[in-house]
Amino acid sequence: MTRKLxxxxxxxxxxxxxxxxxxxxxxxxxxxxxxxxxxTMVMPDSVEEQTHNALTTIEKALEQAGFTLSDVVRMQYxxxxxxxxxxxxxxxxxxxxxxxxxxxxxxxDLIKPEMKIEIEATALRS
Numbered sequence: 505m506t507r508k509l510x511x512x513x514x515x516x517x518x519x520x521x522x523x524x525x526x527x528x529x530x531x532x533x534x535x536x537x538x539x540x541x542x543x544t545m546v547m548p549d550s551v552e553e554q555t556h557n558a559l560t561t562i563e564k565a566l567e568q569a570g571f572t573l574s575d576v577v578r579m580q581y582x583x584x585x586x587x588x589x590x591x592x593x594x595x596x597x598x599x600x601x602x603x604x605x606x607x608x609x610x611x612x613d614l615i616k617p618e619m620k621i622e623i624e625a626t627a628l629r630s
Contacts (some may be wrong), residue, residue, distance in 0.1 A: 512542050523535065525565040525566065526567045530628055531627070535624065537561050538557075538616075538622050539553065539555065551592055554620050555596065555623070559599050574603050577611045580623070581607065586611050607614060
């Protein structure tokens, strides 16, 4: 089975030794993705914008891998404050309203103080 590595251009990928996404067979595993705009390395302050940026990065990685958002079967959301869930839910709903993957949201610290949400995705080719 061929293994394909996908990069978003984030400097963190090389420093920490990971890929934005990895394709193995019919599966695509997207690493935890925060709200940075990886072209400018700017992190917006709002949870809503961070959620949108993370999902945009995930969608691009999936496309590079030959998948679409409709192939997503599992999502993992980590927020740094439980109050952020109510802010992120409407954004997530707009992106996944008809796809409706299995999902989990947890509250935990992230590695940088400006990070308020981190999102992972798993896709299975339809």
